[in-house]
Amino acid sequence: MTDSMNRWRRLEALFEEIADLPEAERESALDRACRTPDGDPDDALRAEVQALLDADARAETFFHLPPPPRPLAEPIDRVGPWQLIERVGRGGMGEVWRAERADGPYEQTAAVKLVRAGLSAKGAARFVAERQILARLDHPSIARLLDGGVAPDGRPWLAMDFVEGDPITDYCDRHRLTVEARLGLFQHVCEAVQAAHRNLVVHRDLKPSNVMVADTPDGPRVTLLDFGIAKLLGEDEATPHVVTAADQRVMTPQYAAPEQVSDAPITTATDVYALGVLLYELLTGRRPFAHVEGRHAIERAILEETPTRLSEAVADDGPAPPPSLPSDVPARAAEAHAATPGPGVLRSSTAEKLRRRLRGDLDRIVLKALRKEPEQRYESAAALCADLRRHLAGLPVDARPSTVGYRASRFVRRHRTGVTVTAVAAVVVLAAAGIALREASRANDERDRAVQATVFLTDLLGDVDPDETGGREVSAEALLDRTSARLRSGLQGDPWTRAAVEASLGKVYGNLGLFDRGEALQRDALTLRQTLGGPGHPDALQSAADLAMLLTQQSRYDESEQILDEALASGTEALGPSAPAVAILRRAAGLNLVHQGRFEEAEPHLVRALADLRQSLGDGDIETAHAHAAIGALLRRQGHLVRAEAAYRRAAALYRSHYGPESARLGSVLNEIGVVVKNQGDYVRAEGYYREALGIFEATYGETHPETALALSNLGLLYKDRALLNGDAALLDRAEPLLIRSLDIFRRLHGDTHLRVAHTEAHLGLLALARGDAADAERWCRRSLATHDSSGTPALHTARPYPMTGLGEALVREGRAAEAVPILREALRIRQVSTPGHWRIAEAQSALAEALTRVGQHEEAEGLLTRAEARIQDGVGEFGPLRLQTRARRALLTARSR
The missing domain is CATH 1.10.510.10 (Transferase(Phosphotransferase) domain 1)
Structure with missing residues (x-):
């Protein structure tokens, strides 16, 4: 920046600062402000500022701007219902008074801010704008706007909470x-x-x-x-x-x-x-x-x-207090x-x-x-x-590169004792296992032994299971493998205890994303428990639920459903239809159906499960928390965003209470809340949730876990949507590496034919559309549909319309609208059949309307756009990119039909 430009910037800033002051204060303000860097008076600068002030006064007269309000002869002691008691502050635009309400039967203290007499018209207008801004804000840590009006001398005022402190x-x-x-x-x-x-x-x-x-x-x-x-x-x-x-x-x-x-x-x-x-x-x-x-x-x-x-800013004598620090507070930290x-x-x-x-x-x-x-x-x-x-939690922070050494140092800081134990894991595991087995052998019945072994195992592996500690690195896999092998070999003569150990180990493996090993252990535990206690035994039912959810995570829905149907029949017959173990099975069955897009079938399962768990275990039980989260998953996919957020928040509160602020369970719910608030159009709040969830997952699971991949994908989609909303191409560059990294993780964990892989491929297609690369979008969306076919995704699954809609839009961009119309019609049909009340139907309607517009079918396109706009109004936040896209398509239709 040139010297002349620097001087003009300074001149402009001084003019704006002094123009807002009353006439009587301008001279002294000019004396203070118009000085050289050495502190000497700068007469030339002062003359230039004064010339601008004079020109400004002439301009106001020329354009007939209203003069600033003049004070009355008598000082004001009341504005509206507020009696002014004492002036407690004074700034460039106004005065602040402590005031008491004087017009009713109740007492209230407020801070009344009153425009200063002689303030310029621009300053007074800015004050009015402040009043309008405060009216928008409602937060416990923001002073509330209580009232506002015009004083007897014409000056605007506002009343806010009187804040002491x-x-x-x-x-x-x-x-x-x-x-x-x-x-x-x-x-x-x-x-x-x-x-x-x-x-x-x-x-x-x-x-x-x-x-x-x-x-x-x-x-x-x-x-x-x-x-x-x-x-x-x-x-x-x-x-x-x-x-x-x-x-x-x-x-x-x-x-x-x-x-x-x-x-x-x-x-x-x-x-x-x-x-x-x-x-x-x-x-x-x-x-x-x-x-x-x-x-x-x-x-x-x-x-x-x-x-x-x-x-480096801390002085040797400790941090110096700021000038406002009272003299009775010690300046030296040591003192x-x-x-x-x-x-x-x-x-x-x-x-x-x-x-x-x-x-x-x-x-x-x-x-x-x-x-x-x-x-x-x-x-x-x-x-x-x-x-x-x-x-504060000792976790890796975004402000530092996530190197292996840095992440290890954060882990050591959080778990000093745990790290010491791990260093001598071979000795500790064997010794602890021997003690536990000796204690178990002294118990009088098999159930006591199972309980004791489970408690032992939970203590032993507490720094491995992310759900329990929220802070274990995936490198714990080696310790877990050794523990599993040692304990299972030592429990051959005690099948109940062996089943309890295998069930616990299987859940931990599943939480770490090691599905094959987790499934093998869960199947062994289920078989043992069914053999020992019968298929309706509570432990057998719990194993069935755990195994089914593990299969659901891998999109093996039919296998999961078969296990759950058999277990529900056995559990209802043995324990009754409302037993907690049966309710947990209902919850698992409902979630399996949600993942398949069969929402109407899922709803009665999940509603009944939540009611039974609240009745039998109470509102504060962790199983009830899981049921709230499951209800949130259903409501989100049905498009009931406000109700979904409320359900997720109830789950999150219980997870914080049970697991702490950095648990993986909490991270999962925060990630889901991010999806919900983003779909409501609140991108800023959504990003906060996504980043918090991603931080938890990376610190807890590591960088190659499916939950980490899901959070990365969600953050990438957020950037894509923000780019569409703001026209900021740089955000697209930030979105792509997140989606590519997410896709790599899913492929590495699940292979090339998994639902998550298909879904992320579709996201990359939509990103290519946002970039304007229709050919690349077509390639990604066709690949996604092929992956859906290979993975056996049901024909009416709610994930299929994503790549279908993307493919149709890509074909329209390539001038192949007639080819796109049947694809987009099918995407809309799936949406209407699988989620008849969902706002995303508007997405399919809007895309189809554009294709129809381009092939000359204006009347049908008009009807689709009208219905899409009505649905968006009911279900999407005001600032969603879908609203902008639909408006653009309305404009296209109008132009083409003329």
Whole structure:
């Protein structure tokens, strides 16, 4: 950037800043702002700014803009129903008053923000825009808009929750919070910012004074304030937004992102940068560029300098408190530790310990948030928050490359004791097994022995089963193989105990994606239990359910259904139709039918299973959680997105309670919630769920597990849809490697003829369509249909319309619409028969309508588009790409029919 351009940028920024001030304050503001980098008065700059201010005043007169409101002779003491008690703050646009409601039988305190007398017309309009923005936001960590209106002197005002407390940095220092506690509070800030982004609002002024923390009976409460310079993304006719010549320059320089300084487009990444600055200050007591002074120097540093790492920003005497830190708070970390050990530590006990605590993951996380390039930062506040959660849990973080050595170090940190045990696994396993078998031999009956052996095995393999710990690497396979061989050979004379051990081992193998070994063990366990206790014994029924679900995972639906039908008949006869073991079988049967697309048959199984489990085991039992998740799977595929999300959330809450925040079970449900909210049009929130699930799967299962592949595929599809929505081709480049990696994993695990392989091939075809490569799309979609045929996918399976619709659209793009019409008709028929209420029927209707339009069948195309638009309105989020595609096809039909 040339010197003249730099000077113009600065001149423009100063003009915008000073034009919003009352006339009486402009002279002193010009004196302070118009200075050289050395601090001397810059008379030439001052003259140029003054000339712009004079021209602006003449322009307002010329265009008859309304003059700013004038204060009344008497000061205002009431606005609307609010009695102004005391002024508690004053800023560039207005004053903030503590006010009490004075018009009714109840009491209420509010913060009333009132436009300052003499504020420019543009500033007053921006204030009104703030009021409209606040009306969009509803989140427990965002100050609520309570009321609004116009004061007696014509100035607009708004009333918000009155928030007591301290700026977040002051609160943390006053209470001498540890790094962990600070990160915990900061996560609440991220959640509030994410809520604003979901409503297409970018705050643009995140700083400590706009993040208040107050003590409550439930603990510290974070509240996000001041959306005075917030920006709306996209158009919203209901919310006017003031756009000035340099609207993006409205900012607090110390917390501004590079794009705010350089007038580049403002996005949610702008707030991610400010969150990075805030986190930097929370952890070190300094801002990234605290070593420079003056607006011009700060802006240059933001654009050109790389921030110092957190661990290197800590001074030898401990982190220096910010200027607002009260004098009675110790400045030195060591002094704070000596005064109040434990939770009262001010970040850390010594400067060196603090450096070690910040070094590594936290260094990388903050620097990623502070990248100059918006696309290189975290893609959302939720993604930043998720990485902090992974760090606190000792899991690998996205901010660092996922090397084997790094992942191993995270595992060791989480499981120091477990790693030591594994290092001497051969000795420990044999010794523990011998003890368990001796204890089992002393039991009086076979059931006691089975229970004791199962408890032993669970303890022994607790750091292997991802569902139980959420943190075991797939390299545990070797230990598992040794354990399996040793224990099975030692249990030949005790069949009940051997069956219990094989059942447990089989489930662990299945959880690790090692299906062949898991199936062999599950079949042995089922045969033994049926022989020993009969086909209706509860243990035999559990083995049948486990084996059936393992087969369902491999798309072996007929085999699974046969096992479940036989077990249901035996269990109902032996235990009654409502026994928990029978309900678990019903749940497995329902899920098997869901995976086949037979939703009407699945629904009674799943509804009955949930009711029986709640009745017999209670709402908090883990089996009830599994039933809620199964209901969510059914509702999602039926297109009932809101109800599906509610069911998944109930399951997720129970999984968190039973398994912890990083379990694979929870990851699976988070992945499903991501699908649901994405289909509702909320791409930002969906991405947060996908990334959190992917982080759990990679840390838990490793990088070659089917759940990892599924999360990768979902994230790739999200990028594809966002690219269609925003017209951003760069997102397509990010989607392709994720889908290719997912396909490779599925092929390696399942071979070339699996449903998941077919589904991912179809996704790659749709990605090629989004790129505009119809030939490549045709190739992928035909390959997907061939894979469906080879895998024996039922003719009416809901997965088939994906490649059929993609193939039809590719043929239309290639000028072969007549060839596409019968394929698209069949895709629509399958949708209508298999999922008659699903919103994706609109997808097939819309695609068929375009093909019909191109072959001249305008009347039928009109009817299809009308029905598609009505269905989209009922079932898809406002910002879905399907809506845009359908509108485009409507426009095509209109043009062709003229």
